[in-house]
Each structure stands twice: as structure tokens, then as C-alpha cells.
Amino acid sequence: MPAIITMSYACIALCVIVLVSRRLLDPINRIPTVGGHSFPLLSYLGAVNFIRRGKDVIQSGYYNYYGSAFKVAMLDRWMVVVSGPELVNDLISRPESELSAREGAGEFISTVHSLGPATHHDPYHVEIIRNQLTKNIPEYLPEMVDEVAATMSESIPPSDDWVTVKPVRIMQEVVTRVSNRVYVGLPLCRNREYIRLVMKFTSDVVRDRTTGFFNLVPDSLKYLVRRKLSHAARTVLETMPLLERTMAIRRAVIPVTGGKGTEKLNDMLEWIMQEALERNCTDEDIVARLLLVNFGTIHSTANAINHALLHLAESPHHLQTLRQEAEQILQDEGWTKTSLGKLHLLDSFLRESQRLNGVNTITMMRKAMKDVTLSNGTFIPKGTLLVAPQYAIHHDERNYSEPYAFHPTRFMHAEDDRDAGGLQYVTTTTDFVPFGHGKHACPGRFFAATDLKVLMAYIVLNYDVKLVGKGPRPENVFWGTNVDPPLDVEIMFRRRRPD
Numbered sequence: 072m073p074a075i076i077t078m079s080y081a082c083i084a085l086c087v088i089v090l091v092s093r094r095l096l097d098p099i100n101r102i103p104t105v106g107g108h109s110f111p112l113l114s115y116l117g118a119v120n121f122i123r124r125g126k127d128v129i130q131s132g133y134y135n136y137y138g139s140a141f142k143v144a145m146l147d148r149w150m151v152v153v154s155g156p157e158l159v160n161d162l163i164s165r166p167e168s169e170l171s172a173r174e175g176a177g178e179f180i181s182t183v184h185s186l187g188p189a190t191h192h193d194p195y196h197v198e199i200i201r202n203q204l205t206k207n208i209p210e211y212l213p214e215m216v217d218e219v220a221a222t223m224s225e226s227i228p229p230s231d232d233w234v235t236v237k238p239v240r241i242m243q244e245v246v247t248r249v250s251n252r253v254y255v256g257l258p259l260c261r262n263r264e265y266i267r268l269v270m271k272f273t274s275d276v277v278r279d280r281t282t283g284f285f286n287l288v289p290d291s292l293k294y295l296v297r298r299k300l301s302h303a304a305r306t307v308l309e310t311m312p313l314l315e316r317t318m319a320i321r322r323a324v325i326p327v328t329g330g331k332g333t334e335k336l337n338d339m340l341e342w343i344m345q346e347a348l349e350r351n352c353t354d355e356d357i358v359a360r361l362l363l364v365n366f367g368t369i370h371s372t373a374n375a376i377n378h379a380l381l382h383l384a385e386s387p388h389h390l391q392t393l394r395q396e397a398e399q400i401l402q403d404e405g406w407t408k409t410s411l412g413k414l415h416l417l418d419s420f421l422r423e424s425q426r427l428n429g430v431n432t433i434t435m436m437r438k439a440m441k442d443v444t445l446s447n448g449t450f451i452p453k454g455t456l457l458v459a460p461q462y463a464i465h466h467d468e469r470n471y472s473e474p475y476a477f478h479p480t481r482f483m484h485a486e487d488d489r490d491a492g493g494l495q496y497v498t499t500t501t502d503f504v505p506f507g508h509g510k511h512a513c514p515g516r517f518f519a520a521t522d523l524k525v526l527m528a529y530i531v532l533n534y535d536v537k538l539v540g541k542g543p544r545p546e547n548v549f550w551g552t553n554v555d556p557p558l559d560v561e562i563m564f565r566r567r568r569p570d
């Protein structure tokens with residue numbers, strides 16, 4: 072018996088020695104931990120703390136370690152947060168072979184397993200968004216305006232009395248319809264089942280990565296069981312019948328050689344199919360790619376419009392000034408790319424709302440593809456995830472005066488910069504990072520900006536809007552790295568009364 076006890080103590084001692092020495096030797100532990108402890112097992116407490124208080128954890132790390140790096144615990148790994156222009160510049164400028172944006176994003180969304188390796192290793196949709204989608208915005212503008220009018224009058228029918236709505240879900244549907252007018256066109260963009268599945272896919276991707284069974288399956292087996300266990304993969308299969316006929320017709324008109332359509336339909340589905348057919352992809356691959364583009368579009372754009380709407384509703388003054396601007400410009404010039412470009416107040420309003428709220432407390436996810444030494448000498452072991460603290464950068468007094476206040480004209484002051492193409496909603500800098508910055512900055516931001524401007528201008532021209540009860544607008548909800556408007560927040564709309 073004493074021998075067993077002695078053996079047990081020896082085993083425990085050995086385990087402790089192994090754990091402690093691993094901790095001491097692991098180079099990641101030279102980076103300070105914030106919001107928890109780096110000791111094995113205790114780090115899980117930090118991970119739970121991060122889910123509950125992620126924003127505060129990053130804020131505290133940012134102020135204590137500004138200009139260097141700190142780490143926070145996630146359930147399955149450490150995440151290193153870097154700050155200060157020098158280190159943020161490392162995230163922007165290091166090559167993919169050192170700090171990879173694609174692998175960084177892949178770690179957060181994990182669609183490589185649910186949708187197949189091609190969506191990850193051959194991201195041709197990024198170039199489609201950067202080129203065809205962005206270039207065709209002027210051509211699509213009339214259709215986007217038409218879709219905004221149709222979907223708004225269905226979702227919030229103009230009434231002479233105040234009507235109370237919960238905008239979060241409604242705006243997600245509005246953004247999905249307007250974007251899909253450009254992605255798949257009429258009549259599919261108004262098909263309720265299609266819209267439901269596209270919206271569902273957006274949450275499926277997150278469920279697969281966080282709460283679903285799929286998340287628990289070892290990576291090496293995920294692709295084999297994806298059709299059974301991945302919510303996202305199952306939604307792709309469910310969406311296919313809705314697109315099958317359209318895809319069959321288009322397959323017939325797009326000659327396989329050269330991949331150029333004979334009858335150019337010029338929408339996202341067509342652009343994806345042209346690329347996909349050159350690569351002999353299946354219909355399932357094509358639908359997966361289309362849904363992936365929707366994933367990039369919907370949550371982020373709907374989140375932005377909801378935050379902007381809440382700021383609009385909290386002040387009749389905001390509504391009035393935005394309305395004046397929209398009337399002056401759009402009544403004379405109509406809805407064109409040039410006229411939208413002249414809505415300087417709206418542009419500044421959207422940029423300020425994006426700065427203050429944002430979709431995420433972090434940005435620019437990167438994965439170290441090899442051991443890397445950052446500009447300040449911090450050693451980053453291969454495989455580490457790195458991010459920049461978006462919320463902290465946007466709320467730092469060094470970057471913005473009164474950083475917690477909403478100043479809709481904040482970005483209007485630099486008219487010269489603005490005319491030179493600077494400081495517009497879509498302009499990224501090291502102090503304004505909701506779209507990232509540098510070569511990987513969001514390629515869809517020009518399309519998102521158009522969606523948002525058409526929607527906001529349409530609302531101020533056609534509706535009166537106010538909060539239920541007195542302002543200011545309700546606080547955002549923070550969980551993990553997410554920033555959301557409160558799901559149940561209510562806004563009142565009525566048909567615009569004569570001024």
C-alpha cells in the first residue's frame with residue numbers, strides 16, 4: 072500500500088514538473104497574459120472570462136502593454152494582441168509566408184472543413200469582389216435602389232401612425248435581399264426560402280466553429296462527416312435545388328473553354344460560375360462559394376446599418392440634417408455613384424458609427440506560418456494567432472478626441488483630404504481598422520458602403536424614425552470578440568411627415 076501511495080505522489084510530482092517545465096519552456100509564455108493565467112488548466116478560466124468580458128480584457132491589455140504584445144486565452148489556443156502603429160504595421164506588411172491573413176481568417180471561420188479545401192486554398196471570390204463586383208456598382212445602383220424600396224415597403228410598410236419594429240432581424244433580411252439582387256438577381260433575391268437559407272448559412276458558419284458537434288470532430292475527419300454534422304455544409308445542400316435550374320441554364324451558355332459567358336448576365340453567380348467552370352467545379356462548390364460571399368456580406372453590413380439606424384433614431388437633429396443633404400443632392404442628380412459620393416455628411420455619419428461600434432473588438436487576424444520576430448523584438452512561435460485590437464484603437468484618445476462620443480461630423484472637417492479620396496467611409500488607416508488595412512483590407516467595403524448609403528438615404532427621405540422612449544440609444548452587447556446592437560432593441564417608424 073505505501074508503495075502505491077509513493078507511486079501516486081511520484082506520478083503527481085512528475086505531472087507537475089512536466090506542466091511547469093512546458094510552461095517555462097514554451098516561448099509563447101514570454102508574452103504577458105491578460106484576463107487570466109497562463110498556467111495549464113487555469114488558462115481555461117481565462118478563456119471563460121474572455122467570452123464574458125472580452126472587450127474589457129483587451130482594453131486593459133491595450134493600456135498596460137501599448138506598443139507591444141499581450142496574449143489572451145481562448146478555449147482552444149492563445150490569441151496574441153499587438154498594438155501601436157509599428158506592430159500593427161507588422162500585421163499589414165509581413166508576407167503571407169510569415170503572417171498569413173488567409174490562414175488567420177481560416178482559424179476563426181473554419182470553412183475549409185465544412186465547404187471544402189478549394190474555398191480556402193483557391194479564394195477566387197476575393198478577386199471577383201475586388202474587381203467585377205466593385206467595378207459594376209454604378210451599373211447595379213438603380214437595381215439596388217429598386218430593391219431597397221421594394222424590401223423596405225414590405226418590411227416596414229409606411230404608415231401615418233408610429234409603428235414599432237425590432238430592426239436587427241429586419242435589417243439583416245433587407246441587406247440580404249438588396250445584396251442578392253446583385254448576386255443572383257430577380258426573382259431569386261425575393262424568394263423567401265432562398266433568403267432564409269442565405270441568412271441561416273451566416274449563423275451556421277459560426278455554429279460550426281463554436282457550439283456545434285462539428286467543432287468537436289478532429290480536423291482530419293471533419294471533411295468526411297461534414298454533410299452529416301456541419302450546419303453550413305447541410306445548408307449548401309438545401310440551397311442547391313433553388314439554384315439548380317438557373318445554374319443548368321447558365322452552364323449551357325457559358326462555354327467551358329475560356330470561361331467567358333456568351334450571354335453575359337453580369338452578376339455574382341455568373342462571375343463565380345465562369346471561374347468555377349474553368350476549374351471543373353460541381354454545382355455544390357458553386358453554391359458554397361456564393362454562400363461564402365454572402366457570409367462576408369450579411370452580418371457585417373447588417374450590423375453596420377443597425378448601429379447607424381440607432382444613432383439616427385436617437386436624435387431628430389441627425390435625421391433632419393441627413394435628410395437635407397440627401398434631398399439637395401439626390402433630387403437634383405438622382406441616384407448615381409457620383410451623387411452618392413457627394414453625401415459627405417452621410418459618409419462621415421457611417422464612418423463615425425463604424426468607428427464607435429464596429430462588428431468586432433479585434434481585426435486583422437493573422438496566423439504565424441513560421442517563427443517570427445516582430446519589429447519590437449517580440450518572438451512569435453509558428454502557429455500563433457495574432458490580431459489588432461480594433462475597439463481599443465478606435466477608443467484611444469491618442470487617435471480620437473472624446474472617443475466614446477458619437478460625433479457624426481467628425482470626419483467632415485478634412486474636406487481637402489476627402490476630395491483627394493481620403494477619410495471616406497471606405498478609407499482605411501492604422502487608426503481606422505474596421506475593414507483591416509493594407510493589402511488584405513476588406514475587398515467588399517465599396518459594395519457595403521453603397522448598400523449602406525442607399526439604405527440610409529432611402530430611410531431618411533421616406534420615414535420619420537425615433538427610439539422607443541428617450542435616448543440615448545441602448546448600449547451594445549459584447550461577447551467574446553463580438554459587438555452587437557441589442558437583439559431586441561426597438562425603433563419607431565412612420566411615413567415621413569411634410570417638414
Ligand code: HEM
Binds near residue numbers: 434436513
Ligand atoms: C460593413 C461591412 C464590412 C466590414 C466591417 C468588413 C470587415 C472586414 C474585415 C475586418 C476583413 C479582414 C481584413 C484583414 O484581415 O486585414 C474583411 C475581409 C474580407 N471581407 Fe469584409 N467587411 C464588410 C463587408 C464585406 C462585404 C459586403 C463583402 C463581400 C462583398 C466582404 C468580403 C470580404 C472578404 C472576401 C474578405 C477577405 C479578404 C482577403 O482574404 O484578402 N466584406 N472584411
